[in-house]
Amino acid sequence: MTLLDEVIEQASDGDAASMLRKLMIVAHRLGADPLLAWVKAELNGYDDLNDIPDYRGPFTVNVQAVITGPGLSKGTSTLTKHGMPDGFDGLFELRFKDPLATLEGFAGSEDGIAVPWDPAIIGLYNGWIDEGRVPFIEYWGVYSAQKVFPQGALKGIVDVVRTKALELALDLQAQYPDAGEKDGPTVDNPDVRATVTTIVNNIYGPVTGLAQGHNVTQRVRVKAGDLGGALASARRFLDDRGLEQLRAVLVDDGDGEDKRSRVGKFIDAVKTGSVTLAAGVTTDLAAAGLLEVTTQFFGW
Structure with missing residues (x-):
């Protein structure tokens, strides 16, 4: 068992x-x-x-x-x-x-x-x-x-x-x-990470807290399919170039597996510093926040 x-x-x-x-x-x-x-x-x-x-x-x-x-x-x-x-x-x-x-x-x-x-x-x-x-x-x-x-x-x-x-x-x-x-x-596997994120969202509802340090909490709320809302929420984590990279991830065609793969690669790029972030944002905070943005946008 x-x-x-x-x-x-x-x-x-x-x-x-x-x-x-x-x-x-x-x-x-x-x-x-x-x-x-x-x-x-x-x-x-x-x-x-x-x-x-x-x-x-x-x-x-x-x-x-x-x-x-x-x-x-x-x-x-x-x-x-x-x-x-x-x-x-x-x-x-x-x-x-x-x-x-x-x-x-x-x-x-x-x-x-x-x-x-x-x-x-x-x-x-x-x-x-x-x-x-x-x-x-x-x-x-x-x-x-x-x-x-x-x-x-x-x-x-x-x-x-x-x-x-x-x-x-x-x-x-x-x-x-x-x-x-x-x-x-x-959760190093993007598909596992997406599954767990969906589960956590179901536990807490559409608004989830993202901690930076011990005292600062940022919150993300994105409706499924709302591109403008997703990019607005992502602006706290990304600069203009990073937002364009995220836009491509969100609007490119493909089935569910393709989308999950794109999201996983993008989050990994954020963690390694390959995606340019907003001033003062750490890679861990940005990765967590952008994972929330993308999973809520796709309705996972």
Whole structure:
């Protein structure tokens, strides 16, 4: 049984963390850094909420509150964001950067997750009540409040990761059955690289981050077949001569195999410095960014 077989088996019915650890080995042996980064983030948690995939949020959630009124009366209510000032939608949203195993554990509980509002936020909301901004029972206020995320929705996040891992393993296995095995194929093969890039795009959606150093992130969004958009996105990586070289890669005729071959040769030329880049751009950053541009342009 290959590693991909084991990933497929556990993605269907097994321990999610164990599935991801096996997928980590596959990604490492492929030399697929973006894929490896996703697997590690799912295992260890995401460092930054801005880096999480769409399936981890933001989710609009209910806010359940304990409310108080005259004569020390108490009750419960569901709060609304109707009438709130702009910029406070996050009070009714949740995003999750926790390890997948943590979310899977909460998904097995009966109550799901409840995240309390900070007391300062409760005071702010009560101020909006006093100002008449938000509809509320007269002479009543909020004593405590919490965002509520149900058990079923948590299971949904875990199932999305399982499904993406399953699709990934099946796609790789269909084209490269020995992917992930010792001495198996790597992303040095342009076809393998294109396949893995397509998989990563499917995980994160059409917008992907390209890191330069530790703190700078550039983002690429290109619609399939949009030559002008592709060249505009590529301008951050290439000078005028390099853009003409890229244009030739994008518009030349040929079938899918010809196109993948042209892209692979072009990216290799970028890595070796044969393609002239924009000022201040490293070859690694340009190669990663232009691979995103070309694969999105061709719809891979």
